[in-house]
Amino acid sequence: MSFVRLFTGLALLLLAPSVIATTFTFTAIPDEDESQLRTRFDKVALYLEEKLGVEVKYVPVKSYSAAVTAFRNNQVQLAWFGGLSGVQARRLVPGSLAIAQGYEDQFFKSYFIAHASTEIIPSDSFPNLNGYTFTYGSKNSTSGRLMPQFFIERNLGKNSKDIFKRIGYSGDHSRTIAQVQAGVYQVGAVNYKVWETALANGKVDLNKVSVIWESPAYPDYQWTIRGDVDAQFGAGFSEKVTATLIGMKDPELLASFPRQSFVPAENLDYEAVEDVAKAIGLID
């Protein structure tokens, strides 16, 4: 590791006097379409800049864990997190607050979808999934992994490793739909909004794949802000950000997330998510 040390030393010498962050920076990964991220969220940055009166910048990230890292390292002060990544971030940054969530996120849900060949009949009671192949979405996804795994293990009373013949992590909700439709996996869990958008866009062939179970509601995406922003940007800054987010009415901006509006939220709303993550062993 002496290399790393040498380099960090060198880098520190070279870079220490460079720009010290005075811009308010945020990141967001939308749960549906991830194309044209910067083009879309630069508009959100512009809106925040107008309302907050400070320079605002958007940083694109690839994954929830990258978002959590950036938040923890104070490279971003505000982030649009999934339920689980928000919990992870707030545990790592004491004093940080969930300030707003999407209207839809108050009662979010997952759909379990199955290939037609499985002949599982859609039902309100939890289907018997023993022996099938199953795919989650991304490893860190709340609606594609955390909650589905919790419902599976609670309803079937076993560790999910012992239930399925094969478990996959497709990495993305759209991928989950594509893979179950292609029969790569027999059953999968997916964010309900992504499913409905795909259905509306004609990307789903209902003869091949359909919803077999809807999960109970749980809270999901939220805006989380660091606790030290008031010290950095002035007293009351955090409340100002909250008001600005909730006041976002432009449909074009909201469509980037995509949410119909933002409503207030607090850390307590996500206690259930944290408990589930602990129960599954995703956090200690």
Added chain:
Amino acid sequence: MLGQVLKPSKQFSFVGYWKKVTLMLWAVTLVCFYFADTEIIALDPWSELLLIGQGFIAPDFFATEYLLQALWQTVSFALLGILIALILGAPLALVYHKPYVAAFCAFIRSIHEIFWALLFLQIFGLSPLTGILAIALPFAATFARVFSDILQQSPITTLQTLPHGTDRVSRYLYGRLAHVLVSVRAYVRYRFECALRSSAVLGFVGMPTLGFYLETAFRQGHYHQGAALLMLFIALIGTIPYWCRLKLLPFYFILAIWALPEIPNIDGALIWRFLSQDILPPMFQNQTFQSHGLQSSGMSGAEILSQFGDWLISLLSEQALPGIIATLLLAVAALGMSHIFALVASAISDKRLSGGVIAQTNRFLLLILRSVPEYIFAFVFMLLLGPSMLPAILALAIHNGALIAYLTVRHADNVAVSAHFNHKIDGYGYEVLPAIYPNMMALLFYRFEVILRETAILGMLGIATLGFYIDSNFAEIRFNGALVLMFVTALLNIAVDILSRRVLYSKNKGQLACAH
């Protein structure tokens, strides 16, 4: 043990050395295939494959935002990564004969760029430094090894003819460096191509290179965009000889440094936190906290140690061991397949055997196949064949087989044939193959190290190799676990490296210079 079997024995003297190596390789491959999970499961891939096909017929070059920036960033990370790698690696080559230097380099080299990037991401954040260093470190370690190999093989006769009393600098410059300059330059050029590929792949973990958009496009099913990006990527690599001229390099370097994205302030506290907290096993983290607060720690030293033991054992038995098994099965099966692919492909791309037009077409195909990242192959094969190990084996075999075939064909072109050459397969097997085979096998075994490293990327696609578990640990923000697994990966790579050297180096030491 392998070496002993391969030694020429009296009973089987009619079976040559290379026949034995080949048969052994195939036998081991078959065993791995038997134990590997190669079940074919896919009911209905055609509609998705049709969409992918449509994407390639009508690629959309305008769907990607900031495309030029991404292209330039890909080049710039590669350039700066190589530059730093040369600065670090060249001096190391001079002391590479010391065992601890060699071991240190082997360790650095054996960790994939993606994992270096994930690690640096914790320290430097989303900074260009993360991407550049992730390329520079493993490449520096590779340079050190290869340059030292090249130096060893260069003649020392010039040194002896220099006039008495020549100063050391001149002796070194004229007597040693002048001999190796050509091969060093050729090698650096080849590594630049590798660096470009690595730079693009770093986009998968969030660096702003082509891979950032490529991975998103394929993952989300935007195939028109994905196809366009893939074509651009292949074109970028295919046209290196045209735009990467020695004279232009200084200009590029200046441009690369000038156009670097803003480097965020580096926080020494982050580095310290990473080293003193994040990477420690959970029970030690608490310990540090408590001793700082001078509170009575709830646990005795023995308790902490036993907890640490439990933690380590469960990590090793639940993640490292299955990961090692899957990684080895996958890599060896892919190695055998690569061998067969390279053998067949280099034969059908030989002008003397299949005629000019067909050979040229095949060579062009090889160029494309070796340029496409394994990730994309695995992605498509997964739709076709289902989520077993088979898609990954095929992806690795095609990519690496094509690369070996490409280099072997170039070698074969320089092999002179006799006047009796009959332009048929027996003529090829009798005159050309024996000449090129040792070099091809050397390439193949060198690639094994690469294949082993590349299983990391496929792990991110969901195949349960060590890379999969490392990725999971990073996703769950468990850097301590990730670090232990990275260490295990490095040890595995080193062990395999030692073994493959035993099989090969003793036999044909002289031919490996061009093999890397």
